[in-house]
Amino acid sequence: MLLHIIARGKIGRSPEADLVDRYTKRLTMPFRITELPDRGGRLPPAPPGCVTVMLDEKGKQLGSLDFARRIGGWRDDGKRECRFLIGAADGFDDMERDHADLLIAFGAMTWPHMMARAMLAEQLWRACSILAGHPYHREG
Numbered sequence: 001m002l003l004h005i006i007a008r009g010k011i012g013r014s015p016e017a018d019l020v021d022r023y024t025k026r027l028t029m030p031f032r033i034t035e036l037p038d039r040g041g042r043l044p045p046a047p048p049g050c051v052t053v054m055l056d057e058k059g060k061q062l063g064s065l066d067f068a069r070r071i072g073g074w075r076d077d078g079k080r081e082c083r084f085l086i087g088a089a090d091g092f093d094d095m096e097r098d099h100a101d102l103l104i105a106f107g108a109m110t111w112p113h114m115m116a117r118a119m120l121a122e123q124l125w126r127a128c129s130i131l132a133g134h135p136y137h138r139e140g
Contacts, residue, residue, distance in 0.1 A: 001075040002030045003124055007086035007117050009038050019118035023125040028132060029075075031124075038088045049080040052100045055116055056092055059103030068127035070102070075131075084124075086116055 011017045024031050034044060046052070051074050062070070074082055085092070085100070097103060106119055 001071075001079055002032060002081040003027065003071075004031070004081055004083045005033045005086065005117065005120060005124075006036065006043060006083055007033070007113065008036050008041075008088040009113055010035055011114055011117060014114060016114035016118045020121045023118075023121040026125050026128075028128045029124075043085075046083065047080055049078060051079050051082045051102070052085065053082065053102045053104060054085045054087070054092055054097065054100040055105070055120065056087070056097060056100075056103045057105055057108075057110070058097065059105035061105055061107060064123060064126050065130060067104070067123060068130035071124075071127045072131045084120055086113055086120070089113070 011020065020033070024033070036043070071082060087096075092100075106116060111119065
Protein backbone atom coordinates (compact mmCIF):
# COMPACT_ATOMS: atom_id res chain seq x y z
CA MET A 1 0.00 0.00 0.00
CA LEU A 2 1.28 3.43 -0.94
CA LEU A 3 1.59 5.95 1.90
CA HIS A 4 1.00 9.34 0.30
CA ILE A 5 1.31 12.68 2.09
CA ILE A 6 -0.46 15.47 0.21
CA ALA A 7 0.32 18.81 1.82
CA ARG A 8 -0.38 22.45 1.12
CA GLY A 9 2.72 24.63 1.00
CA LYS A 10 6.32 24.10 0.00
CA ILE A 11 8.63 22.80 2.70
CA GLY A 12 11.83 23.87 0.90
CA ARG A 13 15.14 23.50 2.70
CA SER A 14 14.45 23.55 6.40
CA PRO A 15 14.98 21.55 9.57
CA GLU A 16 11.44 20.19 9.12
CA ALA A 17 12.32 19.00 5.61
CA ASP A 18 15.37 17.23 7.04
CA LEU A 19 13.12 15.42 9.54
CA VAL A 20 10.63 14.41 6.84
CA ASP A 21 13.49 13.07 4.74
CA ARG A 22 15.05 11.28 7.71
CA TYR A 23 11.90 9.32 8.50
CA THR A 24 10.56 8.70 5.01
CA LYS A 25 13.87 7.16 3.92
CA ARG A 26 13.31 4.51 6.60
CA LEU A 27 9.80 3.55 5.52
CA THR A 28 9.33 -0.07 4.51
CA MET A 29 6.14 0.69 2.57
CA PRO A 30 6.04 2.62 -0.71
CA PHE A 31 5.87 6.37 -0.12
CA ARG A 32 5.16 9.57 -2.04
CA ILE A 33 4.80 13.19 -1.08
CA THR A 34 2.87 15.73 -3.14
CA GLU A 35 3.06 19.44 -2.42
CA LEU A 36 0.24 21.73 -3.49
CA PRO A 37 0.20 25.53 -3.48
CA ASP A 38 -1.25 27.20 -0.37
CA ARG A 39 -4.33 28.10 -2.40
CA GLY A 40 -5.72 26.49 -5.51
CA GLY A 41 -4.23 23.44 -7.11
CA ARG A 42 -6.08 20.19 -7.29
CA LEU A 43 -5.61 16.96 -5.44
CA PRO A 44 -4.32 14.20 -7.67
CA PRO A 45 -7.17 11.84 -8.62
CA ALA A 46 -7.74 9.14 -6.02
CA PRO A 47 -7.30 5.62 -7.35
CA PRO A 48 -9.87 2.94 -6.52
CA GLY A 49 -9.18 1.48 -3.10
CA CYS A 50 -7.85 4.72 -1.64
CA VAL A 51 -8.23 5.70 2.02
CA THR A 52 -8.22 9.40 2.89
CA VAL A 53 -6.94 10.57 6.28
CA MET A 54 -7.03 14.29 7.11
CA LEU A 55 -4.93 15.96 9.75
CA ASP A 56 -7.51 18.20 11.36
CA GLU A 57 -8.07 19.91 14.70
CA LYS A 58 -11.44 18.10 14.97
CA GLY A 59 -9.83 14.70 14.48
CA LYS A 60 -9.30 11.78 16.82
CA GLN A 61 -6.15 11.61 18.88
CA LEU A 62 -4.79 8.15 18.19
CA GLY A 63 -1.95 6.43 19.98
CA SER A 64 0.87 5.08 17.85
CA LEU A 65 -0.27 1.47 18.23
CA ASP A 66 -3.83 2.28 17.13
CA PHE A 67 -2.51 4.33 14.21
CA ALA A 68 -0.30 1.40 13.14
CA ARG A 69 -3.19 -1.07 13.47
CA ARG A 70 -5.39 1.07 11.24
CA ILE A 71 -2.70 1.30 8.57
CA GLY A 72 -2.08 -2.44 8.85
CA GLY A 73 -5.82 -3.13 8.56
CA TRP A 74 -6.15 -1.02 5.43
CA ARG A 75 -3.10 -2.72 3.95
CA ASP A 76 -4.47 -6.17 4.80
CA ASP A 77 -7.87 -5.23 3.32
CA GLY A 78 -6.14 -4.59 0.00
CA LYS A 79 -6.28 -0.80 -0.02
CA ARG A 80 -3.92 0.47 -2.70
CA GLU A 81 -3.20 3.91 -1.27
CA CYS A 82 -3.56 5.76 2.00
CA ARG A 83 -3.55 9.52 1.57
CA PHE A 84 -2.72 11.84 4.41
CA LEU A 85 -3.95 15.37 3.74
CA ILE A 86 -2.42 18.39 5.45
CA GLY A 87 -4.36 21.57 4.71
CA ALA A 88 -3.39 25.21 4.46
CA ALA A 89 -3.51 27.68 7.36
CA ASP A 90 -7.33 27.65 7.41
CA GLY A 91 -7.50 23.85 7.50
CA PHE A 92 -10.41 22.00 5.95
CA ASP A 93 -14.07 22.90 5.68
CA ASP A 94 -16.95 20.64 6.73
CA MET A 95 -17.57 19.40 3.17
CA GLU A 96 -13.94 18.31 2.83
CA ARG A 97 -14.06 16.64 6.25
CA ASP A 98 -17.18 14.71 5.26
CA HIS A 99 -15.28 13.05 2.40
CA ALA A 100 -12.44 11.79 4.62
CA ASP A 101 -12.34 8.23 5.91
CA LEU A 102 -10.62 9.38 9.11
CA LEU A 103 -9.74 12.67 10.79
CA ILE A 104 -6.73 12.67 13.11
CA ALA A 105 -5.18 15.34 15.30
CA PHE A 106 -1.77 15.56 16.97
CA GLY A 107 -3.29 16.85 20.19
CA ALA A 108 -5.37 19.90 21.02
CA MET A 109 -2.58 22.36 20.26
CA THR A 110 -2.16 24.01 16.89
CA TRP A 111 1.01 22.93 15.06
CA PRO A 112 2.71 24.69 12.15
CA HIS A 113 2.04 22.82 8.93
CA MET A 114 5.70 22.01 8.37
CA MET A 115 5.99 20.53 11.87
CA ALA A 116 2.81 18.51 11.30
CA ARG A 117 4.39 17.09 8.15
CA ALA A 118 7.51 16.06 10.06
CA MET A 119 5.44 14.58 12.89
CA LEU A 120 3.33 12.60 10.41
CA ALA A 121 6.45 11.26 8.67
CA GLU A 122 7.77 10.09 12.04
CA GLN A 123 4.48 8.41 12.91
CA LEU A 124 4.37 6.64 9.53
CA TRP A 125 7.87 5.30 10.15
CA ARG A 126 6.83 4.28 13.66
CA ALA A 127 3.72 2.53 12.30
CA CYS A 128 5.83 0.59 9.78
CA SER A 129 8.19 -0.40 12.61
CA ILE A 130 5.29 -1.58 14.77
CA LEU A 131 3.78 -3.56 11.90
CA ALA A 132 7.17 -5.20 11.28
CA GLY A 133 7.37 -6.24 14.94
CA HIS A 134 10.21 -3.88 15.91
CA PRO A 135 10.26 -2.40 19.42
CA TYR A 136 9.00 1.00 18.21
CA HIS A 137 9.39 2.72 21.56
CA ARG A 138 13.13 2.06 21.60
CA GLU A 139 14.01 3.10 18.06
CA GLY A 140 15.06 6.63 17.29
